[in-house]
Amino acid sequence: MDSQTPMSSSIQLAHGSGGLMTRELLDQIIFSTFKNPFLEQKHDGAIVPLKGPVVISTDSFVVSPIFFAGGNIGDLAINGTVNDVAMCGGVPEFISLGFIIEEGLDTSDFVKIVQTIKAAAEEAGVLIVTGDTKVVESGKGDKIFINTTGIGSPHPRAHISMDRIRPGDQLLVSGPIAAHGMAILSQREGLQFESEIRSDTTCLNHLVSDLLDEFGDQVHLLRDPTRGGISSVCSEIAQDSALGVLLRETALPLDPQVAAACEMLGLDPLYVANEGIFCAIVDAEAAPKILERMKSHPKGGRAALIGEIRSEYPGKVVMESAVGGSRIVTPLIGEQLPRIC
Amino acid sequence: MKFLTEYRNLEATQQVIRQIEKAITRPWKIMEICGGQTHSLVRNGLLELLPEEVQMIHGPGCPVCVTPMQLIDQAVELMEKGVILCSFGDMVRVPGSTISLLEAKARGGELRILYSPLEAVRIARENPGREVVFFAVGFETTAPANALSVLQAEKEGLSNYSLLVSHVLVPPAMEGILDDPFCAIDAFLGAGHVCAIMGYREYHPIAAKYQIPIVVTGFEPLDLVQGIHRAVVQLEKGEYRVENQYARAVSEAGNLQAQKVIHQVFEIADRQWRGIGTIPRSGYALREAYRPFDASHKFGLAEETNTESGECMAGDILKGLKKPHQCPHFGKKCTPRTPMGAPMVSSEGACAAYYHFAPNP
Numbered sequence: 001m002d003s004q005t006p007m008s009s010s011i012q013l014a015h016g017s018g019g020l021m022t023r024e025l026l027d028q029i030i031f032s033t034f035k036n037p038f039l040e041q042k043h044d045g046a047i048v049p050l051k052g053p054v055v056i057s058t059d060s061f062v063v064s065p066i067f068f069a070g071g072n073i074g075d076l077a078i079n080g081t082v083n084d085v086a087m088c089g090g091v092p093e094f095i096s097l098g099f100i101i102e103e104g105l106d107t108s109d110f111v112k113i114v115q116t117i118k119a120a121a122e123e124a125g126v127l128i129v130t131g132d133t134k135v136v137e138s139g140k141g142d143k144i145f146i147n148t149t150g151i152g153s154p155h156p157r158a159h160i161s162m163d164r165i166r167p168g169d170q171l172l173v174s175g176p177i178a179a180h181g182m183a184i185l186s187q188r189e190g191l192q193f194e195s196e197i198r199s200d201t202t203c204l205n206h207l208v209s210d211l212l213d214e215f216g217d218q219v220h221l222l223r224d225p226t227r228g229g230i231s232s233v234c235s236e237i238a239q240d241s242a243l244g245v246l247l248r249e250t251a252l253p254l255d256p257q258v259a260a261a262c263e264m265l266g267l268d269p270l271y272v273a274n275e276g277i278f279c280a281i282v283d284a285e286a287a288p289k290i291l292e293r294m295k296s297h298p299k300g301g302r303a304a305l306i307g308e309i310r311s312e313y314p315g316k317v318v319m320e321s322a323v324g325g326s327r328i329v330t331p332l333i334g335e336q337l338p339r340i341c
Numbered sequence: 342m343k344f345l346t347e348y349r350n351l352e353a354t355q356q357v358i359r360q361i362e363k364a365i366t367r368p369w370k371i372m373e374i375c376g377g378q379t380h381s382l383v384r385n386g387l388l389e390l391l392p393e394e395v396q397m398i399h400g401p402g403c404p405v406c407v408t409p410m411q412l413i414d415q416a417v418e419l420m421e422k423g424v425i426l427c428s429f430g431d432m433v434r435v436p437g438s439t440i441s442l443l444e445a446k447a448r449g450g451e452l453r454i455l456y457s458p459l460e461a462v463r464i465a466r467e468n469p470g471r472e473v474v475f476f477a478v479g480f481e482t483t484a485p486a487n488a489l490s491v492l493q494a495e496k497e498g499l500s501n502y503s504l505l506v507s508h509v510l511v512p513p514a515m516e517g518i519l520d521d522p523f524c525a526i527d528a529f530l531g532a533g534h535v536c537a538i539m540g541y542r543e544y545h546p547i548a549a550k551y552q553i554p555i556v557v558t559g560f561e562p563l564d565l566v567q568g569i570h571r572a573v574v575q576l577e578k579g580e581y582r583v584e585n586q587y588a589r590a591v592s593e594a595g596n597l598q599a600q601k602v603i604h605q606v607f608e609i610a611d612r613q614w615r616g617i618g619t620i621p622r623s624g625y626a627l628r629e630a631y632r633p634f635d636a637s638h639k640f641g642l643a644e645e646t647n648t649e650s651g652e653c654m655a656g657d658i659l660k661g662l663k664k665p666h667q668c669p670h671f672g673k674k675c676t677p678r679t680p681m682g683a684p685m686v687s688s689e690g691a692c693a694a695y696y697h698f699a700p701n702p
Contacts, residue, residue: 189456263345265456323354323562325386327698333677 011105016135025133029111033118038094038129046129048094050153055090057081058149064339066113066143069183070198073146074116076275076341079203080226081150082124086205087222087278089158089212095121096149097131102141113144124203126150155209157216164220165241167311170287172280174207174300175200176253177230181272182261184340191264193257200276207299208278214293218286224278227340228332231270233279234307234317235331244313247329249322253304270319271332273340281309348561349385357566358390361573368394369576370525371569372518372661374511375532376403376689377560383698385562395569398661401514402532403689404479405431406659406682407614408507412476413437415642416505419474420450422640427453427461428476429483435686442476458490458504465494465502474636477504482534484508484625485599488606491627491634503636506627509612511535512543513623517614518660519551526661528572531557533564533587538603540595544583552581559587606631615683616656653682658691665695672696 007028014021031039038046059081066073078095085092097117101110121128179200186197204224211219225233230252234245247270254269262269276299282290287305294300310318317329347353373379379399382388388397401407414437420426426442433442433454446452455461458475465473477487487504494502511532518524531541536557544555554575558568568586575582585591603625612624627635636642652670657663665671665684675681677693684690 321385321562322349323351323385323387323390325388325390327384327386330677330697 007107009107011101011103011107011110011135013103013135013137016101016133022133029114030131030133033114034121034128036127036129038127046094048129048151050151053154055085055088055092055152055154056149057084057088058147059084061146061148061341062142062339063184063341064142065184065187066109068187068199069196070179071201072113072116073144074113075120076199076201077146077148078117078120078124078126079201079275080341081148082126082203082205083224083278085150085152086208087224089155089160089222090152091155091209092124092126092150092152092205094129094151095126097128098147099131099133100141100145100147101133101135102143103135103138105143110144120203124205155212157212158219159217160219160222162221162237162240164217165237165243165281165309166220167243167309168284169220169281169309170284170305171234171245171247171307171309172282172287172291172294172303173230173253173277173306174204174280174294174303175277176255176258176302177225177274177277178254178258178262178269178272180275181229181340182258182267185265185267186261189265191261193261195257197255197257197261200274202276202299204276204278204299207294207297210297211280211290211293215282215286215290218283218290219280220283221281222278225274227273229269229271229273230279231268231317231329232331234329237281238315238317241309242314244310244315245307245317246310247307247317247319249319251304251306253302270329275341284308345561348559348563350563354562354566355390357563357570358392361395361566361570362392364570364573364577365392365394366577368396369527369573370396370398371528371530371572372398372400372526373530373558373565374400374402374515375534375560376406376691376694377534378402378530378532378558378565379691380689380694380698381560381562382565383694387562387565388699391566391569395573398526399658399664399691399694400518400661401614401617401659402480402511403684403691404483404507404509405435405686406655406684406690407509407617408432408435408478408683409613409615410438412505412507413442414439415637416442416474416476417445417450418642419505419636419640420445420452423451424472424474424640425451425453425464425468426474426476427455427458427464429456429478430454431686431689432476432478434680435683436680458487459493462490462493462497462499462502465499466497469501472501472503474503474505477506477508480509480511480532480535481539481603482537484603484607485538485596488602491606491631492602494634495631500633503634503639504627505636506625507612508607508625509614510609510623510625512547513620514614515547517617517620517623519547519553521660523662524660526553527576528554528556530565530568530572531555531583533557533559533591536587536591536595538596538599540593541583541585541591542593548581548583554581555583557583557585557587557591559590614659616653616659655682655684658684665692668692
């Protein structure tokens with residue numbers, strides 16, 4: 001058997017054995033897709049050039065189903081890690097890619113995921129420089145799990161930290177909320193809507209870099225509201241900064257079909273996962289310009305000013321309701337939706 | 342969605358609040374029956390917008406909260422026996438006498454969280470070698486779908502599907518509350534969704550016997566303030582009638598088709614309410630003809646009576662005698678992560694509503 005033997009139609013245990021079939025999988029699917037000098041070193045790892053401090057973030061992806069409207073586990077894995085590096089004020093450059101595949105996964109599905117990873121990495125401008133593939137017995141995994149680690153350098157103008165938050169700072173969100181969680185859930189529940197709910201998974205590093213280029217240390221904090229949604233990000237900010245967060249319900253950008261799905265399933269969009277938006281706490285004076293800049297970027301067209309930092313209720317998140325009342329927003333307790341990413 | 346946003350309109354809601362302020366001359370205690378209404382009141386911050394004289398008392402209308410502990414123990418027992426247990430999401434974190442359904446799942450039991458009992462029938466169809474039980478909890482609102490699942494399973498000849506029934510009914514609970522010598526409730530907001538199924542004919546004799554206004558009310562902010570306004574107007578005039586604020590969903594006779602399905606499958610039975618005790622003729626049980634679909638019968642589940650933790654005052658809260666924050670354990674020993682009783686767990690529970698949403702309870 002040589003590397004030109006066509007792959008079997010499904011992934012088998014031997015594809016993770018380290019022997020010939022592993023070679024076959026790597027050559028035919030991985031190396032042929034991700035061509036770059038670092039990967040072609042064919043070391044056990046990759047030697048990459050980095051100067052000064054390094055930003056590093058790792059994340060594992062176990063989403064079910066692996067294919068969903070708006071993406072699949074592949075672009076989710078790249079975007080998720082790219083965004084985590086960007087939220088630290090980093091410029092992501094290199095990605096490591098680890099697969100844990102359940103025996104029996106259709107090879108065509110694996111190829112589709114790898115192709116999506118390629119496209120997502122290209123869009124984000126990152127290189128896949130090292131990786132690993134393991135195969136577990138049927139029933140011991142669930143189709144495919146992916147681990148990605150992202151490495152980059154800090155943006156030269158970034159000065160992002162919890163202790164930079166001040167009362168009066170404004171809270172911006174880069175796009176409509178709750179799309180990813182509701183896309184996964186409506187797929188799981190077989191809900192049909194007039195227009196399909198699509199996951200918002202996308203890379204945010206270019207938009208973040210643009211904001212940091214222009215506004216530098218006027219950006220005080222960045223967070224992507226993934227699992228636990230906006231409520232968890234705001235609760236963390238309130239608790240860690242010992243300041244209050246005020247949210248305005250009517251200002252939250254929310255697509256009508258996502259709002260309808262939340263109504264039907266009894267979920268609060270504040271708690272639903274996102275994969276393609278971020279929250280920014282910014283200097284009050286600079287906020288209007290930052291918002292304008294976000295709106296002029298393709299990844300931030302529907303950005304909005306949703307709240308501000310207050311000193312009155314330290315450690316708490318308060319939301320002004322549409323009818324003029326107010327309520328406390330608590331962090332998510334327990335699991336709202338397992339295996340969302 | 343326009344239909345919803347109209348009922349969440351700031352101006353319209355505040356206009357009705359001003360009408361309540363104008364109409365009211367003295368304090369009145371109004372009980373909203375349904376936990377969904379409690380949540381909407383707290384979540385939208387309505388309690389702080391209403392005039393002081395309006396005192397809202399939160400009723401027992403959270404099915405999860407009133408499901409007896411031994412039913413949860415029975416569901417855990419079924420999971421330990423290898424049954425695929427299907428449940429609405431709200432039920433899974435409620436503590437039984439030892440563990441919750443979620444903990445039983447972590448110990449290897451099979452639990453499926455569903456939005457519809459018909460999904461459970463599908464699971465039974467796809468797993469012919471396994472027993473599948475749906476935890477049929479709820480008021481009259483969920484009864485038609487649960488009944489329908491039995492009819493569907495019967496039609497398909499599925500012998501591996503059954504219900505663990507804990508259905509409760511609203512009107513007997515209202516009478517139970519009114520018969521309590523400590524009851525101080527002046528008016529009821531009727532539970533809109535229950536009435537969408539059952540109509541509100543049953544409420545006329547209650548309103549007359551106890552001389553109490555009952556306003557069938559919806560769940561959005563504007564619905565709630567309109568319901569409260571109508572109740573206050575009646576109270577101020579000394580009237581006691583049944584009114585229907587939620588006419589866009591509720592008719593006097595209700596949904597006759599749904600009622601037919603309910604009565605085909607279920608019959609009225611005595612039911613135990615967690616925290617309240619047994620109320621005669623206050624729930625549904627499967628009819629004799631559908632006994633093969635009754636999980637407690639099929640699996641010979643023990644009817645042990647487990648006593649509640651004496652520290653949890655859920656009973657007083659469900660009867661409207663106490664507010665959640667009047668409990669010494671509220672927010673301290675008892676939180677949604679470490680619930681001592683069901684009202685802290687369920688998304689419709691009064692304690693959880695106060696814990697999650699109330700800025701200054």
